[in-house]
Amino acid sequence: MNYITLSYGDLVIAALLIGVNAALSIRLRLSLERQLLIAASRMVVQLGLLGLVLKVLFETVSLPFTAAAALVMILFAGYEVMGRQERRLAGWWSYGVGTGCMLFGGTIVTVFALTTQLQPEPWFHPRYALPLLGMILGNMMTGIALGLNTLATNVGRERSAIETMLALGYDRAEAFRPLIRESVRNGLIPIINSMSATGLVSIPGMMTGQILAGADPWDAIKYQLLVMFLIAGATGIGAGSAIYAMAARLTDARHRLRLDRLTVK
Amino acid sequence: MLRIRGLTRPGLEPFDFDLPPGEAVAMFGPSGAGKTLLLRAIADLDPNDGACALGDARRDDMPAPDWRRLVTYMAAEPGWWGDRVGDHFADPDSGRKLLPPLKLPEDAMGWALARLSTGEKQRLALARVLERAPRVMLLDEPTSGLDADTTRAVEAVLGARLGDGAAMLFVTHDIEQGKRLAKRALYVDAGKVRQGDL
Numbered sequence: 010m011n012y013i014t015l016s017y018g019d020l021v022i023a024a025l026l027i028g029v030n031a032a033l034s035i036r037l038r039l040s041l042e043r044q045l046l047i048a049a050s051r052m053v054v055q056l057g058l059l060g061l062v063l064k065v066l067f068e069t070v071s072l073p074f075t076a077a078a079a080l081v082m083i084l085f086a087g088y089e090v091m092g093r094q095e096r097r098l099a100g101w102w103s104y105g106v107g108t109g110c111m112l113f114g115g116t117i118v119t120v121f122a123l124t125t126q127l128q129p130e131p132w133f134h135p136r137y138a139l140p141l142l143g144m145i146l147g148n149m150m151t152g153i154a155l156g157l158n159t160l161a162t163n164v165g166r167e168r169s170a171i172e173t174m175l176a177l178g179y180d181r182a183e184a185f186r187p188l189i190r191e192s193v194r195n196g197l198i199p200i201i202n203s204m205s206a207t208g209l210v211s212i213p214g215m216m217t218g219q220i221l222a223g224a225d226p227w228d229a230i231k232y233q234l235l236v237m238f239l240i241a242g243a244t245g246i247g248a249g250s251a252i253y254a255m256a257a258r259l260t261d262a263r264h265r266l267r268l269d270r271l272t273v274k
Numbered sequence: 275m276l277r278i279r280g281l282t283r284p285g286l287e288p289f290d291f292d293l294p295p296g297e298a299v300a301m302f303g304p305s306g307a308g309k310t311l312l313l314r315a316i317a318d319l320d321p322n323d324g325a326c327a328l329g330d331a332r333r334d335d336m337p338a339p340d341w342r343r344l345v346t347y348m349a350a351e352p353g354w355w356g357d358r359v360g361d362h363f364a365d366p367d368s369g370r371k372l373l374p375p376l377k378l379p380e381d382a383m384g385w386a387l388a389r390l391s392t393g394e395k396q397r398l399a400l401a402r403v404l405e406r407a408p409r410v411m412l413l414d415e416p417t418s419g420l421d422a423d424t425t426r427a428v429e430a431v432l433g434a435r436l437g438d439g440a441a442m443l444f445v446t447h448d449i450e451q452g453k454r455l456a457k458r459a460l461y462v463d464a465g466k467v468r469q470g471d472l
Binding site: 170174187 | 317318319320321337338339340342343346347348349351352353354355399402403406
């Protein structure tokens with residue numbers, strides 16, 4: 010593939026566009042200049058570091074290094090999921106449930122794609138493994154956070170209904186079934202919407218990148234379809250397991266509702 | 275029949291209690307004294323310590339849902355999960371026979387939940403407990419929202435269940451109601467339980 014390489018000078022010219030935002034901020038006295046400068050600098054530094062890391066990883070192609078990078082990504086994603094929840098499990102559970110389920114769903118689906126559809130040599134080649142995992146995690150986060158938020162918010166609202174079912178002798182699975190259904194539904198809706206809008210409303214960034222890099226549009230579309238299927242599967246696994254895990258934590262072995270294990274941010 | 279030894283939980287001092295079949299015991303005490311906490315602890319709805327048994331069957335030896343089908347708690351403000359009254363009964367067809375003695379029409383089984391008054395909800399909540407025929411009923415202010423006539427109707431239904439051998443522990447603020455249904459009482463104050471005659 011051949012593509013047009015960008016020079017640093019090209020980037021400096023493009024960065025001038027940030028000046029438009031700065032001018033707006035000054036003109037309307039939004040005092041956003043500082044934030045704007047920090048955000049843009051952060052982006053440059055973060056991506057620069059990412060470039061250095063990826064360069065090393067791609068040169069070494071080592072399983073432990075690749076796995077470590079994947080783990081760091083998952084840990085950050087878990088933090089992000091926790092941050093998006095207003096009401097969440099108390100203590101380490103809040104971080105643990107989101108992160109554990111992303112580790113679970115993200116690993117299964119990424120390894121599945123690497124070993125069956127893509128089959129790079131070696132199978133864990135970071136050039137394939139890390140971008141795939143990144144896209145999967147980014148979308149899973151939304152599904153898991155929405156699902157957990159729905160459960161944590163509604164369990165308080167439905168408290169008396171749940172406790173009445175438990176008092177009448179229903180078990181915790183029966184008492185939580187309506188809530189779990191609603192939470193899983195909310196977790197899955199974004200990926201369904203995004204599948205139906207893809208290609209009409211949005212041209213996915215990954216596909217755009219491949220096309221700019223000189224790939225045949227048809228090949229780029231096949232990659233995009235693969236990624237969307239992987240994301241859908243991972244979101245189902247991740248959101249489903251996270252919601253069941255939270256429901257289990259909100260009850261105990263004696264089938265009691267344990268709202269004391271929930272905290273409000 | 276119901277045997278409680280050293281039952282305790284935060285906000286409630288350990289207490290012992292026996293409730294034979296066919297007997298009702300009234301529970302009195304100011305708001306916040308721990309009456310609801312006590313009933314919920316017996317039903318195992320909150321973490322608690324102590325021994326409870328029904329005859330030879332010990333609470334801790336059976337799954338909690340089994341225990342709660344035998345010893346059923348009804349909250350002062352019961353919850354609802356379906357859209358229609360019938361959704362809350364195990365068998366709405368046979369359950370409708372329970373309604374006329376509670377001064378509700380049999381049709382109420384098909385009513386939408388949204389149209390129910392507080393008093394109707396309270397009696398329907400009691401009907402769904404009666405339908406499941408528990409051995410012990412733990413009732414938190416079962417007639418608090420009802421007028422005098424309806425209260426008497428509910429008491430008659432409860433009295434019939436006592437005659438069939440069920441037992442009952444109920445919270446009330448009306449000493450006369452306590453005397454109509456029970457000979458013994460529990461007085462709860464600041465988490466301490468005292469037993470006495472009525």
